[in-house]
Amino acid sequence: MSIIVDNVTKIYGNQKALNNVSFEVGKPEVVGFLGPNGAGKSTMMKILTTYLTASDGKASVNGNDISINAKAVQRSVGYLPEHNPLYLDMYVREYLSFNAKIYNVSKARIEEVIELTGLIPEANKTIEQLSKGYRQRVGLANALLHNPDVLILDEPTTGLDPNQLVDIRNLIKSIGEEKTVFLSTHIMQEVEAMCDRVIIINKGEIVADKTLKALREGQEQIVVVEFDFRVEDAFLKKLPKVVDVINTHDFVYEITFSIEEDMRSYVFDFAQDNDLKILRLNQKNASLESLFRELTS
DSSP: OOEEEEEEEEEETTEEEEEEEEEEEOSSEEEEEEOOTTSSHHHHHHHHTTSSOOSEEEEEETTEETTTOHHHHHHHEEEEOSSOOOOTTSBHHHHHHHHHHHHTOOHHHHHHHHHHTTOGGGTTSBGGGSOHHHHHHHHHHHHHTTOOSEEEEESTTTTOOHHHHHHHHHHHHHHTTTSEEEEEOSOHHHHHHHOSEEEEEETTEEEEEEEHHHHHTTOOEEEEEEESSOOOHHHHTTSTTEEEEEEEETTEEEEEESSSSOOHHHHHHHHHHTTOOEEEEEEEEHHHHHHHHHHHO
16 A cells, blocks of 8 residues: 555644544555545645654555655655745746755656646746746646655645646546545545545544445436526436436536436537537536535535
8 A cells, every 4th residue: 555544643732633544545546535624634644745743643655654764755755735835936947956956856857747747838937927727737747756656735726727627637647547646625526537536534534435436336417517598497307317407597507317327428419409509518426525515514
């Protein structure tokens, strides 16, 4: 196992941020770490990167005990914190070169991560000139610099526009084919797009640990579609395996299907047959959202 957490507790004053937390993450695997604000996600990640010390319990990363072999852990982990710390007055390539010297990384590797994270158009700008989304890419590039076996990413898609989201999702998924990726996010669609498994934490305790496959099996799905014109619910209910149709606002509809198969193609065909334009078409897993709300509300 790449990450092993065994009964880890973290106490701040009179508050338990983490309470006997245990889980394991294998390789290769992309695991989503979910929870409401203040649940303990960032605290757990900081402990795994040796930034914080646990009050009790044990944990290891790549076989290295975090309390005994901190340097070995740091060498094997790439970390993108929630509040991405950057030197704003440095140029992108200059900043990555500065960090590359710490890890004794070659100049060729710097160019590789610039290309990987889509930073080529911005590489000659100062970080201060970059949008929030591109600053996030710089942080991800920095986490990848030393080619770590484990990536720990705290809200990696924060501030990205829809096009950037697709690029970073694909990058994280491709990294997860060979490495361990442990990431936190508040966005369920991000979990479904990138993760093999989800761990849900609430008030410092693990309340669920399931694979996406187990969550999807036999569960409902919701397709969110926005047309360019209003459609009667009755027409949408004629689609196969429809359980419910809700017109949430304007021309946006949430269609619930009682089937695992991706039903977006059926909605697309419906629009084509009825001369409708689709302005938005997304799928979300009703069971994951329901489970999250049930366990954290």
